[in-house]
Amino acid sequence: MAPLMMRVAPYAILRKLLPLPGQDLDWALCCEAIEALRVLDTTPQDPVHHAEGDVGTHTRWVIACLREDATFQQALPDRQWVMFMAVLLHDIAKPATTVVDEATGRIRQPGHSARGAVDARVLLWLSGCPWELREAICRLIAVHQQPFFVWHSHRGTPPEYVVRKLSWELCWAELLAVARADMRGRICQDQASHLDDLLLLEELVREEGAWDRPRSFADAHTALQYFRGTRLYPDEPLHPQPGSRVTVMCGLPASGKNHWVAKHRPDLPVVSFDDAREVLGLAHGDNEGKVVHQVWDQARALLRAQAPFVWNATHLSHSMRDKTLDLLYAYHAQVDIVHLEQPLPELLRRNQRRDTTLTNAALLRMLHRWEAPLPTEAHQVMYEGGVTLPSAG
Template sequence: MWSWKQMAALVPHAAGDDVDWAACLQAFPQLELARTTPQDPVFHAEGDVWTHTQMVVRELLEDGDYARLAPAERETVFLAALLHDVAKCSTTQVDDHGRISQPGHSRKGALDARLMLWEAGAPVAQREAICRLIAVHQMPFFAFADSRRGLSPEFIVRELSWQVDLHLLVLLARADIRGRICPDVGNVLVNIELLRELALEEGCLRTPRRFASAETAVRYFRGAELHPDYALHEEPGSQVVVMCGLPASGKNTWVAQHHPGLPVVSFDDARAELGLRHGQNEGAAAHLAVDKARALLRAGAPFVWNATHLSRQMRGKSVDLCLAYGARVQLVHLEAAKPVLLERNRNRDTTLSNAALLSMLHRWEVPLPTEAHGLQLLASERP
């Protein structure tokens, strides 16, 4: 298995530098499947996914803005380009008319890249920067062409600026459309440039779009019709720390160290109180934990909500409940290296096997800054 240091060493500094394609395939074995993964010939007349990927990477290196990036930025956008279609092999569908599509490949690709880079020991923040670029790499194509979610270009740009460095996203999108043989390349490049210009107008090409307050941002990204510069009135409410992370990632230890005096709402504690094993009658355990959270929220008391909260959907239920009571929510995502995680799980008192723990990885969606009032991405140390 390749280490993060070895992966980062693959990254060229400028257009004239060679790409070691054989080493790229060794570092990311899933890319081998790209060689035999077909694409729709209308939008990818160049052929298979690996051919397209190589073309995209070459276009990225030819972009004059690439050489002007800082080393860590080059690593981020290069690896995002290399892995941007890594999940096409597992999402390919052929309809009754022979048309090829890969629905959801961006989102699935972000998850696949996360697992590969996690096992390699990539720094958490940089890994997530890569994965977020992969997850939204096609958004610049459509932000001005059509609104697939019924959202305005302004909303899309503001939201994206909180997830990725838009300058890097523009570089990736330009390379992606140039690195293929398809009609209408010119119009797509215009859409990408329009997104870039709007980001400049909004002051968020390299940094998140500024909001009047964290409360304004949270409500805006949840669909409230308000302007980012409008400061909402905030009633005093609970201050809630919502923990996220795989079992055995060190959440209990972190809570004990950083919030020793706060009440803790925990699904594990609810299971223990009800005498349940892991995976047994999860609904009853969740109901008990939510009831305890509601009581604390009604009282306006600060507390920690300690659970895995692995997927955005599961986190959303907890965060939405807190926001309904006017609480201020801080997400804390904690993780550990794979060997540490499995060792901890073996040595702790739990009914959760290592095999069951690893099966949870397919649901691992690291939180985004748009989900709550604040977000911390942390890596726990070996005990």
């Protein structure tokens, strides 16, 4: 069974998984609350990087190391829980991504960080976890390996860029606490060198003024252009060129995007795949190429006129949004992303009542692609409708 569809306890129960000081971790209770954890004890790891054994053993060792970390011990309860849950779930996708080389016997789990963030997002969403805490956890999971390679980037990415960008997406103090625990909670030959790299990285983070806050930039436009690869000095403003002001909607089907647009942008033109399908007389999934062509032609016309408009689509994954954002920024648009969500029962109820060819089963399959937008993707990112489900005591 995929982790996305496994049982998870309510948020109030998940809060109790973090042991009080002096108490031991109750792993059986964790596995009862989050069903996906049960297979970690039978999921192998490559002995070169994890001579301690299976994923479950590693996870428990990492939790023990995290609880001894000074940053964790000095944090407020909410932030301690965020770091704890990030560590508890940081390898949640290893069972689904495990690949064993038949010739050498080497074990790999490619993409487990990104996949794990998606799995954790859905699990925590189903639990009713507040979205602020949920997204903090998922962002830590998504990049939990990056601190180990900041000084050895295969792409030649400058360490300063990594520090500055991630400081806008998460708390570096928390990420480094998770990374230290992840490295200490294993047996490997290069452990000492990785821990030394983390010490150097902490120095850089502090020098950049990004330890517990976003690295300062002259303004939001300058920051966005820097994150998108423009070479510039963060403290010198980069003046924007004229362009459209575009609101990019983001969220699962039936999350309320149409209602939000009608309420907050009633007078603006709307570019929509659903509207394009209706104009073309096509069902969901039919001749999507023609639908995309129709939408992009409409968007380009508005961008050339520098007119404000709304782009209303699910935009669920980073790759889906990147296609839209690349077009908008090519025309110097100023972009606001609005992310909407609802509890799963409400989504399914709404979708059944809509005049749509999208089935509830197809909607559920979309959860495998759900990557919430990051603050570094647009001039402004707004999260609305982060409704929490009633939870048991």
